[in-house]
Amino acid sequence: MTVEHAHAGHAQAQAQHGDMPFMSMVDVTKDLPRSRDGLPMEWVEVPFGPMFPGLPGGLLLTLTLDGDAVAKTRVRSVVGGGGVLPTAGLDATSFIAHLGAMDPLAPVAYRLLACRALEAAAGQVPDEEIRRRRIAVLERERIASHLGWLAMLGLQTGFAWLERHATRMQLECLRADLPRILQLRSTIQALTARLVRTPLLRSRLHGSGIVRPSSDLRGPVARAAGMRCDARIDDETYAALAFEMTERQGGDAFDRLHIRLGEMQQSLALIQSVGGFAEPASTVVGSASGAGHASLETPRGEAQLHLVLESGRVVQAQLDTPTTHHMKLLPDLLDQQELGDALTTVCSLDLSPWEVAA
Template sequence: MIEVTKDLPRSADGLQMDWLEVPFGPVFPGLPGGLKLTLTLDGDGVTEGQATSLVGMATEGEGSEESQESEGSQESEEMDADTFIEHLASAIPLAPVSYRLLACLAIEQAAGLSDDQATTQARNSALERERIASHLGWLAQSGRQLGFAWLTQRASTLQLKVRDAGRDRIAELEPELRTLGTRLERTPLLKSRLKGIGVLPVDSSDLRGPVARAAEDGGDAWARLWQRLDEIAASLELLKSGEEPELPVLRDIGNASGTGKATVDTPRGEARLSLKLEHGKVKSYKLDTACSHHIDLVPKLVEGQELGDALLAVGSLDLSPWEVIS
């Protein structure tokens, strides 16, 4: 045995074993579909890992030299404004309202339109409704990883109820939503399972959304869970004082030309869009998303962890493969 294993890498426990490269995904319980996680295993320990998206948006067309050198730049055939909005919303199915709103705001700025308070409030209500639904979807996914069938069932059922609900219906669902948070707080061993898992490296940069806000309170999977529960509660309060949620629809821009940019705090963090509008058509655009940065956290989060902890750490980031710009 000594002769057979003498040239193999040495594990943390002193044993010498074969290192195996194992793929998880693009369909794996507890991880979003379309995300491929490749881990190198030393027994049940992870020596290194990498996450890639198999469904993310890619640069289209030839583009200019400047466009090709800029990450996330898109330059292709012109699209009229409404077609572009539908294209962006359908390309990112886990947050279509957020990206529809982002496109509307950037195009309207390029067209020189000023803010309309009533429209803005209705759009923001739709955004907060999507935030609640998105966080519920993440809770359902986490339930699969943790083996909590009750959480998966409850969160996914509430997600479907909230997704297209009006203000009155969401008000009716509020007690159920708050009860879910209370039950999670009282779930035995949940804190001990998540506390200290997926602690962000001290040199992490460009964090956004719940991941960034949770970094101020421990920066682990437990903090990210409670950050999203807090955001559900905050969104419920905003919906009470806001307008009836309305799907963002582009206002009349005529045959306008110009450049515009916008930022929207999506459920996973800030997304930024800049574009060039020519005679009512989107000529080119550049999109920057939170998940394009958060996916780079995976190697440091999984290195040196046990397999189960590594999977929980990646799941706690709530990566959307469709929001990874390649």
């Protein structure tokens, strides 16, 4: 990555210096863009991504830096398919696999979303025990996803211990059976206590990327800003498991950390209440036709799926994902933030570029 920022310009300035009797800074800086404080600065456009340590792979963030403050932001995904369907449509099993493969960061959540939408379109209601066990798998994925986010936060903020520890726990969690995942409880509690007690982490995150309640907020980002926004609140199965939503009021990166740490413990309690897992890999819809809608709280927030089923084939699908909404926040959110704070803010939103159409 190279930026044509300076040297040619300085050579020119030096040449002018030789010709002029007096080195006028006004003349040298007259064509440079002005910062908010009126200071003329040479702005530099720097790409962060699509493979950048501390940001999700596939996210291309282009920041125009005024000194080390962000003056302009452009963001896009270079990997996401956004759940686009093949034109010929898909049978139910293939559709579930297709949606699950869309986001490698939350495959279970999107497979379950597809199952629920298909069942709604076919007018089927799965067995209560199956629904509970599917929830357990989703909650296991939520823990793994939040641990993965913690590892990314560690990498982004230079907290090497957190990066290694959370990565190791995430890998364990992804493969864990019920006894093993329950054994992780004490480790997760210790991790939570330690992170909350680390004053330098608190000062690093506190006040970074403050978001105010708005219709574009989803999941932990919304709940950290004091919004009662969780698809699990209206879910009967979750209600039967005595699920209660957690929220905070600050809306900054530290509140988002708190929410995710709390959710990991909550998810462990839900898994313990259910007592088993059932992978949402397939559902039987036969040759049913109809329209179905489902919503589900993925680790990043509520995702919604509308689909049309014709003779057992999905011919139309419309997906709404949390990252689609959160990416819209970035230009305003990062404006005039110091570079380090801006990148921490992006990291704290836990974006998945796979959820957005490239």
